[in-house]
Amino acid sequence: MSRxxxxxxxxxxxxxxxxxxxxxxxxxxxxxDGRTVRRYVDQLIDLDIPVExxxxxxxxxxxxxxxxxxxxxxxxxxxxAVLLGLLAGRRAGLTTAAETASETxxxxxxxxxxxxxxxxxxxxxxxxxxxxxxxxxxxxxxxxLLTVADAVRHHRPLSIRYTDREGxxxxxxxxxxxxxxxxxxxxxxGTDPGIGEDRTFRLDRVTGARPLPGSFEVPAGLDPADRLxxxxxxxxxxHEVTLRxxxxxxxxxxxxxxxxxxxxxxxxxxxxxxxxxxxxxxxxERLDWLPPLLAALDRPFVVERPDELRHEVTAFAERFxxxxxxxxxxxxxx
Numbered sequence: 001m002s003r004x005x006x007x008x009x010x011x012x013x014x015x016x017x018x019x020x021x022x023x024x025x026x027x028x029x030x031x032x033d034g035r036t037v038r039r040y041v042d043q044l045i046d047l048d049i050p051v052e053x054x055x056x057x058x059x060x061x062x063x064x065x066x067x068x069x070x071x072x073x074x075x076x077x078x079x080x081a082v083l084l085g086l087l088a089g090r091r092a093g094l095t096t097a098a099e100t101a102s103e104t105x106x107x108x109x110x111x112x113x114x115x116x117x118x119x120x121x122x123x124x125x126x127x128x129x130x131x132x133x134x135x136x137x138x139x140x141x142x143x144x145l146l147t148v149a150d151a152v153r154h155h156r157p158l159s160i161r162y163t164d165r166e167g168x169x170x171x172x173x174x175x176x177x178x179x180x181x182x183x184x185x186x187x188x189x190g191t192d193p194g195i196g197e198d199r200t201f202r203l204d205r206v207t208g209a210r211p212l213p214g215s216f217e218v219p220a221g222l223d224p225a226d227r228l229x230x231x232x233x234x235x236x237x238x239h240e241v242t243l244r245x246x247x248x249x250x251x252x253x254x255x256x257x258x259x260x261x262x263x264x265x266x267x268x269x270x271x272x273x274x275x276x277x278x279x280x281x282x283x284x285e286r287l288d289w290l291p292p293l294l295a296a297l298d299r300p301f302v303v304e305r306p307d308e309l310r311h312e313v314t315a316f317a318e319r320f321x322x323x324x325x326x327x328x329x330x331x332x333x334x
Contacts, residue, residue, distance in 0.1 A: 022060035140203035161208035178224025247299040291316035
């Protein structure tokens with residue numbers, strides 16, 4: 001049984017409003033061609049929804065007589081959880097480009113809330129602060145997200161149209177292993193079967209996706225989220241940095257998460273508190289943010305490379321010492 005996409009559900013909503021809808025009218029409302037409308041109708045029929053074909057000059061499609069979607073019932077707590085989830089998802093960038101879909105869903109639920117539940121919701125919203133403002137990062141198209149998700153689930157190759165960060169457009173082949181939401185953005189990770197290399201694509205930059213014939217095997221034990229974070233940590237940047245830090249992996253990870261750096265044990269210098277020498281590797285476009293971070297770690301460290309970072313650390317320490325002595329050149333008076 002096929003899985004309904006956003007436009008298929010919109011088609012069902014249009015048919016539920018009653019009467020016969022022509023193919024041309026449905027195509028215009030959905031923003032697709034007539035052939036795609038017929039394919040969407042077939043998907044509804046696959047879901048045992050009785051869509052009837054009306055022949056003739058003014059023919060088209062209509063729902064079978066008496067058909068209605070079964071009611072969906074929420075408890076008070078469930079309704080509040082759904083509404084707050086929709087709000088938080090929009091603010092955090094974890095919704096699709098179909099912004100109105102989450103808004104209309106929230107409005108439908110809110111219209112049928114009992115008065116005391118609506119007042120509870122207003123109380124929560126009045127006291128709630130979110131660090132992410134409205135809008136946020138670009139979001140993926142709902143149809144593309146569902147197409148990619150279906151390919152991930154059924155291990156189907158994909159052809160995607162992609163625009164990279166330089167604005168270059170092209171067609172890419174992908175064996176998609178998983179979809180990852182990270183820091184307000186959606187990504188798909190996988191392998192390019194033509195060259196056998198790992199690939200990660202931002203879904204908001206994918207302008208088209210279509211499944212291809214065939215299937216593929218996902219490597220055993222693969223974790224798409226780990227692959228994404230490791231890719232961020234090893235991406236090509238201006239500076240390659242290697243440090244040795246004496247501490248626990250947990251403490252180092254609190255300042256240098258997996259998306260920023262790789263942390264490995266060296267087997268040297270373990271102390272009673274569990275600290276030991278760790279090798280930290282990361283890549284960065286700039287180095288000026290690293291000295292304050294290393295100071296915040298408050299652990300012994302050695303800069304193995306690059307030399308520029310040693311100079312940055314030394315300069316930072318000298319500035320810090322001057323400010324502690326009060327001779328940094330600023331004036332305390334008015």
